[in-house]
Amino acid sequence: MKITKISLSICCILSICAAHSGFKFLTSHSRANCINNESITWWFEHSMTLRTRSTHYYNNKFKHTIDTGWQNTSRSAAVHWGEGHGTGWYVHGEHWVFTDRPTHWATTDATDCNIYDGWWDK
Amino acid sequence: MGNIMKNKVYFLSLGISFLIGSVHADSMQTNQHIKIVPPAEFYGDLPSDFKKKIEKEARELKQKGYIEDNSKYPKELLGMAPNHAVRMYAAKKENDDMKNDLVDIHMAFLNFNGISFLPKNKIIGFAPTGTWIKSGWTGIGEIFANDYGGICTFTLLDLDLSGGSSSYNSDTVEYVINNKPSMISVRGNKKMGFIYSVGWSSGNIDYNLSCANKLYNLSYKNRTIDLARRIDNDLKITG
Numbered sequence: 001m002k003i004t005k006i007s008l009s010i011c012c013i014l015s016i017c018a019a020h021s022g023f024k025f026l027t028s029h030s031r032a033n034c035i036n037n038e039s040i041t042w043w044f045e046h047s048m049t050l051r052t053r054s055t056h057y058y059n060n061k062f063k064h065t066i067d068t069g070w071q072n073t074s075r076s077a078a079v080h081w082g083e084g085h086g087t088g089w090y091v092h093g094e095h096w097v098f099t100d101r102p103t104h105w106a107t108t109d110a111t112d113c114n115i116y117d118g119w120w121d122k
Numbered sequence: 123m124g125n126i127m128k129n130k131v132y133f134l135s136l137g138i139s140f141l142i143g144s145v146h147a148d149s150m151q152t153n154q155h156i157k158i159v160p161p162a163e164f165y166g167d168l169p170s171d172f173k174k175k176i177e178k179e180a181r182e183l184k185q186k187g188y189i190e191d192n193s194k195y196p197k198e199l200l201g202m203a204p205n206h207a208v209r210m211y212a213a214k215k216e217n218d219d220m221k222n223d224l225v226d227i228h229m230a231f232l233n234f235n236g237i238s239f240l241p242k243n244k245i246i247g248f249a250p251t252g253t254w255i256k257s258g259w260t261g262i263g264e265i266f267a268n269d270y271g272g273i274c275t276f277t278l279l280d281l282d283l284s285g286g287s288s289s290y291n292s293d294t295v296e297y298v299i300n301n302k303p304s305m306i307s308v309r310g311n312k313k314m315g316f317i318y319s320v321g322w323s324s325g326n327i328d329y330n331l332s333c334a335n336k337l338y339n340l341s342y343k344n345r346t347i348d349l350a351r352r353i354d355n356d357l358k359i360t361g
Contacts, residue, residue, distance in 0.1 A: 023249065024263060024275075025249055026251055027251055027252065049172060099321075101164070101290055102288070106284040
C-alpha cells in the first residue's frame, strides 16, 4: 500500500515536471524506466487530431507496441502504466498530427526520464 | 494570321507553359521529409469519419471562406496583448510556459533569431515545439502582435531533426508563399473569433503562421498570407 502511494506520488511529480512544455505549442516525448514507459503527444487544452505509437524493448528485445490510433484530443498518450520499474527499458515513440494536412511530427527515443533538461533550467 | 505567325505563337505558348511547369516542379522541393501526394495517400490510414470531416471542412472553406469552429484559441491569443506580456515578464523574468528571450530556449538548430522586422514591443514571447533531442528542441514558436489588430504565432519545425515528415494533397496544395508548397485555412466563428493559418514548407522545415482576429474578413486572410511571405523572405536558418 505504501509502495503504491509512493509510486503514485512520483508519477504526479513527473507529470508536473513534464507539464512545462506543451503549454504554448504541440510537443512530443518518450520516457523509459520512469515507472511508466510512455510516448506522449500533447498541447495543453488544445484538441487536435493526434496519434501516438510507442514501442517498448527490454534488454534489447522487442516486447510490445501501444498505438493510440487517431484521436481528437489534447493529449495522445501511449502509456504502459507501471511497466518501467528498474532499468533495461528502451522506448521508441512515433507521433502524428493532422491539422489541415498530415504531419509525422516526430520520432522520439528514450532510455530514461530526463526529457526536458532543455526547458526549465537553461 | 499567317501559318508561320500561328506556329510562332503556338511554340511561344508551349515554351511559356513548359517554363511555368518547370517553376512549379522546382518549387515542389519534395524530399524525404516534405511530400506532395495524391488524395488517397494523403489521408493514409485515417478512419473514414475523420476523412469525411476533413473533406467537409475543405468544402466549407471553399464555400463560406472559413471553417466553423468553436475553439477558444482565438480568444486565448487575443488575450495576450504585448503590454500585458511586458508587465508579466517585468514581474517574473522566467515564465514556466513561455520565455521572453530566445536565448532562454536551447534550440537544436542554429541561426533562428526571431523574426527580424518585428518591433520589440510587438513580441510577446517564445516557446518550444517539436521534441527535445540531445542538441536541443527541434522546433520553436514566436508569439507576437501583428499590425492589423491581431495576435499571431509563428512556428517552425525541423523535420529532419524531429525524424518526421509532412504531406500535401496534390489536389489542394498551393504555392502562395514564394512558390513553396503551402496550405491556407481560416477557422472560427463570430462568438470566439477566427484563426487565419498559413502552413508552408521549405527544405526540411515546416512553417506555420496563425493569426487570431476577432472578426472574419478576407483582408485579414490576405494580410496573413503577405505576412507569411515576408517572414519566409526574412528567414535564414541553418541546421
